[in-house]
Amino acid sequence: MTIRIxxxxxxxxxxxxxxxxxxxxAVSAVDGxxxxxxxxxxxxxxxxxxxxxxxxxxSQIAVRVWSVESDQPVSTDFFHIRIKQAVSRRSSLLKNPHxxxxxxxxxxxxxxxxxxxxxxxxxxxxxxxxxxxHWKAVVVHALAELVPCKGIYERSDATVREKEGLPVSTGVxxxxxxxxxxxxxxxxxxxQVDVLTGHKTGFYLDQRENRLRVARYCPDQEVLNCFCYTxxxxxxxxxxxxAHVIQVDASAQSLTAARTHADINALxxxxxxxxxxxxxxxxxxxxxxxxxFDVIILDPPKFAESxxxxxxxxxxYKDINLLAMKLLRPGGTLVTFSCSGxxxxxxxxxxxxxxxxxxxxxxxxxxxxHQADDHPVGxxxxxxxxxxxxxxxxx
Numbered sequence: 001m002t003i004r005i006x007x008x009x010x011x012x013x014x015x016x017x018x019x020x021x022x023x024x025x026a027v028s029a030v031d032g033x034x035x036x037x038x039x040x041x042x043x044x045x046x047x048x049x050x051x052x053x054x055x056x057x058x059s060q061i062a063v064r065v066w067s068v069e070s071d072q073p074v075s076t077d078f079f080h081i082r083i084k085q086a087v088s089r090r091s092s093l094l095k096n097p098h099x100x101x102x103x104x105x106x107x108x109x110x111x112x113x114x115x116x117x118x119x120x121x122x123x124x125x126x127x128x129x130x131x132x133x134h135w136k137a138v139v140v141h142a143l144a145e146l147v148p149c150k151g152i153y154e155r156s157d158a159t160v161r162e163k164e165g166l167p168v169s170t171g172v173x174x175x176x177x178x179x180x181x182x183x184x185x186x187x188x189x190x191x192q193v194d195v196l197t198g199h200k201t202g203f204y205l206d207q208r209e210n211r212l213r214v215a216r217y218c219p220d221q222e223v224l225n226c227f228c229y230t231x232x233x234x235x236x237x238x239x240x241x242x243a244h245v246i247q248v249d250a251s252a253q254s255l256t257a258a259r260t261h262a263d264i265n266a267l268x269x270x271x272x273x274x275x276x277x278x279x280x281x282x283x284x285x286x287x288x289x290x291x292x293f294d295v296i297i298l299d300p301p302k303f304a305e306s307x308x309x310x311x312x313x314x315x316x317y318k319d320i321n322l323l324a325m326k327l328l329r330p331g332g333t334l335v336t337f338s339c340s341g342x343x344x345x346x347x348x349x350x351x352x353x354x355x356x357x358x359x360x361x362x363x364x365x366x367x368x369x370h371q372a373d374d375h376p377v378g379x380x381x382x383x384x385x386x387x388x389x390x391x392x393x394x395x
Contacts, residue, residue, distance in 0.1 A: 002041050003032035005055070005063055009045040015065070018380040020107045022053065022063040036165065037134025039066070039074045054112070054131020058165035064112035064131050079135060080142045082111055087146055090374055097121070100184040100193065102205050102374040103147065108384040109376075114139060117201045119193050121150040122178040124201040128156065130164050140173045151175030155201050159305075170196075187212055189239060189265050191230070192257065199229060206339075206371040206387050207232065207299070213369065214297060215240035217333045217391070221294035224248065224286075224327070226279045226320070231258025233297045233335075238267045242295075248275045248282060283323035296324045297335045304340040313340055314351050321355035325363070325394050334363070334392045341386035348388055356394070366391040 007015075011026040022042060034040050034055040042051045042063055049070045053063035066074045086109040087094075093101040097120065104116040106128070113129025123143055127133045133156075140152055152174040161168065172178075181192035186208060195202040211232050219241035225234035228247040235258070238245050247258045255274045262272055275282060279300070298320055303313035321336055328334060338348045349365075356363040369389030371377075377384040 001032065003030070003034045003038065003055075004041045004043050004047075005030055005053070006047070007042065007044055007050070012044045012048075012050055015042065015050045015068070018065075018068055020053075020065040020110075020112055020381060021061045022065070024060055024062040027062050035134075037130035037132075039131075054129065054134060056130040056164055059130070059163050061129075064107075064129055066110075066112070066131070076138050076142075079111075079138050080146075082109070083139065083142045084146055085109075086111065089376075093374055094118070096185060098183070098185040100186070100203060100205055101208075102372075103143075105375050105384070107381045108378040110378075115201070116143065117203075117205060118147070118149070119178075119182040119195055119202065120184050122182055122195065123147060123149050123152045124178070124195050125152060125154050125173065126156050126158060126201065127154070127169070128158055128160050128164070130166065133164075133166055136173075144174045149175065151178055153178050153195060155195070158200075186232075187236075189235060189261075191232070191235075191261055192264070194257070204229065204232065204299075206375050207337075208372045208374075210337075210369045210372070210389060211236045213367075214335050214391070217335070218242040218245075218295055221333075222292075223295045223297070224293045224324075225297045225299075226283070226324075227298065227300045228258055229254050229299075231255075231261050233299065234258065234272065235261050235265060235267065237295070237297075238262070238272055239265065243271065245272045246275060247272065248277060248279055250276065250278055252276050280320060280323075283320060283327065287323055287326050291327060292329050293327055293332065294329055295333045295335065296328055298324055299337045300339075302340045303338070304342040307342055310340075310342050310347075313338075313343055314347065317343070317348070317351045318355045318358075321352050322359045325356055325359040325361045328361075328394045330395055332394050333366075334394050335369075335389065336392070337369070337387065337389040339387050341383060345385075345388045349390065352390055352392065356392075362395045364393045364395070366393055 006029040008028040051065045051068045053065045100119045113132030115126040156169040193202040215236040218237035223245045234245045234247045371387040
């Protein structure tokens with residue numbers, strides 16, 4: 001028996017525009033008792049078919065849409081087709097067997113709650129919603145059939161699963177356990193990825209193209225790379241000819257990985273330093289000691305997990321950008337990012353502009369940066385755009 005989810009009168013507009021979320025406040029009635037992740041039919045107040053979706057009874061997002069086609073059943077074949085389509089869109093990135101890329105980007109690939117990243121011969125997955133969890137075995141089987149790999153590993157340890165009423169889940173899903181670290185190539189450089197315990201699925205794939213773009217501003221420059229994680233921006237900067245790079249992170253483990261990346265790429269150790277510190281405190285120390293740089297990169301972790309945290313996040317972004325501007329030599333380059341989806345591009349630009357005013361500096365936007373092209377943004381799902389960056393000339 002098909003379970004139907006009735007929407008309140010007038011709440012069908014977003015679905016007609018193909019937005020993939022139905023919030024609990026839009027639901028007027030549930031015809032049946034769906035299990036978490038079970039496929040349901042979403043209908044209007046008058047009973048008109050709108051979409052097929054996955055029920056998430058413990059989440060504010062009550063239903064995530066799989067399909068808006070009434071004659072398209074959500075089945076094993078459905079997932080095989082969707083996954084094949086997503087993988088084919090990354091065909092150019094898959095030509096290098098040692099490269100890394102995102103194969104499936106959840107709602108933006110019409111597979112809500114499913115993240116799949118490729119690191120060399122291994123796939124790393126996250127199943128972040130009740131519907132994704134429900135179809136996990138089917139997704140894994142399709143991946144094993146469609147993508148040549150040695151093994152598929154799960155990293156469903158993101159906090160968003162708590163909102164779905166799902167426990168943390170990690171481990172081998174298919175094939176061999178991953179070699180850890182997994183060695184990948186990016187442009188002419190080599191990196192090691194800790195897929196077992198690293199941030200997200202082990203590496204910031206969304207910054208791949210930005211690391212190359214930012215490196216263009218670094219030849220012969222003194223570079224400060226803040227929140228460096230395993231050093232990606234700094235490694236690319238030094239490879240591009242930076243005079244000196246300081247890698248800063250609060251994690252000693254991340255800095256050890258950054259050192260390893262410098263070593264395996266045969267970069268001059270005399271031109272790179274590593275500082276284990278809180279970035280906010282270190283920037284103040286550098287300000288007070290009148291230290292200056294030519295390029296400063298700010299790539300902080302997410303400051304806002306929800307709309308209620310946006311104001312606090314804005315203060316944090318303003319603080320680090322203001323401090324960074326005071327440390328830049330005239331004509332220096334500020335590269336600043338926000339990965340907080342709740343902080344929209346216009347707001348982020350305003351925050352950076354306000355920081356410039358308070359720092360007594362004039363700034364020019366040279367270019368906007370966004371997430372890599374294997375993290376596409378569906379026109380029907382603007383929430384898929386979470387990473388935004390500004391390259392600014394600070395005068």
